[in-house]
Amino acid sequence: MPLLSDLLRALDDWYPTATAESWDAVGLSCGDPGTAVDTVLVAVDCVPDTVDEAIRAGAQLLLTHHPLFLSGVHGVPATDPKGAMAHRMIRAGVAHFAAHTNADVAEHGVSAALADVLGLREIRPLDPDPAPALDHLNVFIPGENVDQVVDALTRAGAGSVGGYDQGTFTVEGTTTYRPLPGAKPADGEIGVLTRKAEVRLSVVLPRRLRGAALMAVRQAHPYEEVAFELTERPSLPGPTGTGRIGELPGPLSLRDFTDHVAAVLPRTAWGVRAAGAPDQVIRTVAVCGGSGASYAELARDAGADAYLTSDLKHHSTLETVNEPAGVSARPLALVDAAHWATEFPWLDVVARQLREGFATGGSDGSGRDAGGEAGQTAVRVLVSETVTDPWTLHAR
Structure with missing residues (x-):
């Protein structure tokens, strides 16, 4: 137990x-x-x-x-x-x-559950959190030392992304270098150009582990000077964030969509109400479980035809559904359900x-x-x- x-x-x-x-x-x-x-x-x-x-x-x-x-x-x-x-x-x-x-x-949190129960497809966060910052590290290693460097990087947390670890990629090539006076080469002679078959090991790692990963490489690598490349990957939207947006299986009028919401959510005295033209065609839907009035304009900007949330207020609802056509070519219907029911x-x-x-x-x-x-x-x-x-x- x-x-x-x-x-x-x-x-x-x-x-x-x-x-x-x-x-x-x-x-x-x-x-x-x-x-x-x-x-x-x-x-x-x-x-x-x-x-x-x-x-x-x-x-x-x-x-x-x-x-x-x-x-x-x-x-x-x-x-x-x-x-x-x-x-x-x-x-x-x-x-x-x-x-x-x-x-x-959360990825499988309140708004995701609300989107799922509505039957939305291609669900993604409405206001996504950025995915964890990642670095891309390339290290050049003699082939016989690849495993020891991979092991060291793995212990330092490199190669772990999402539900996977020990993720690496290798390419074989030729490295050239000439040791200068004072160097202590593991392979090669002072003043002599050396050509050696090596492997380029590629791995991604959380940026917060950069220092630990570079230290692990230096300790496990056979050379006194480690050749490596480090680049920062761009920050991309992650699977978490506020609200969700997705597509209905087929278009519905606002009237029918409101009935659909009422049918899939638990019954409450509050019920489900909508603001907008009853015959407006709804294809793309944004949702936010609980109080999400402040994300209405973000829902419009994301291409939603309707936005389902809770605790909507009179004046902000009027402003949203009556926005002048010159400001936005896309009308946004608002659907308000009981706070408890959306969660x-x-x-x-x-x-x-x-x-x-x-x-x-x-x-x-x-x-x-x-x-x-x-x-x-x-x-x-x-x-x-x-x-x-x-x-x-x-x-x-």
């Missing part, structure tokens, strides 16, 4: 806390990392009803999107509503963990990640217990059935 600390490591791999906004309060708000976990409840909000649900389910972890303590606190007395929830969870042995803005921007699809995603990552209950999510044999206890992951959308009535 995995420990809470095992789950926390996996969650930080999928939703790194370092990618959360500076104002956010993500991570563990209560709980002992040394506790064994066999049941997890995932929910959008940590509220009394979801705390009750976690306790009834016998969960050792309540994982929510929204933090329990978003603003700074100086105490958690049981007489305070949020303090009371913390006390109740601690007494019941339920830890609480929040993945908020770090889950918003709910992510619960199935993180639940699936936990089930697959800890499918056999291995203590590190690897599927093997401490003895190395396949574990027997699976982590039970439940998706909350509690509707935490605060709006409960809708009248016309």
Whole structure:
């Protein structure tokens, strides 16, 4: 059976806390990392009803999107509503963990889940984060020393990109050099031009590891002067970032697209509303789970016909849908759904990640217990059935 600390490591791999906004309060708000976990409840909000649900389910972890303590606190007395929830969870042995803005921007995060449930294709970030900065290193090595240099570079972290490591490319060629007086050549004579068959080894590496990689090369290379080339690769958009944009399988009118949104999202009293011409043709759709009004113009610039998000305001919506034709040739329809409903699809995603990552209950999510044999206890992951959308009535 995995420990809470095992789950926390996996969650930080999928939703790194370092990618959360500076104002956010993500991570563990209560709980002992040394506790064994066999049941997890995932929910959008940590509220009394979801705390009750976690306790009834016998969960050792309540994982929510929204933090329990978003603003700074100086105490958690049981007489305070949020303090009371913390006390109740601690007494019941339920830890609480929040993945908020770090889950918003993740590759398989909140907006990605919203785009998926809509059936969008060719999904990419609306406001992409740059991919990690990379260097491209070429090193010229005698053929018999290639393996030792590759090993040294690998230990330094070079050749690791995405889900791959030890990525290299080699080309054979001829090197020429003439040792001058005072040199100590590993091969060749002072004053004599030397021609030698060598290999050009190419590898990419995170730019932050540049110093370690160059030191590793110098230590493993047989020559006192190492010939190398180092170039900085241009910064390209990565798979993470705010919002998502993609294509519908086929064009829909705004009226039909709004009905589609209502059909695939959980029902709320708020419902789904749209601003724009009902017969406008929608092909490209941008989305942002939660409050994403500030990205409307970015959605227009990215070529979206409609933008789905939450918590839209009257004046900014008027300005967006009534933008003069002379300013933009592309009208942008806005679709507003309940905040909770646009974030709910992510619960199935993180639940699936936990089930697959800890499918056999291995203590590190690897599927093997401490003895190395396949574990027997699976982590039970439940998706909350509690509707935490605060709006409960809708009248016309």
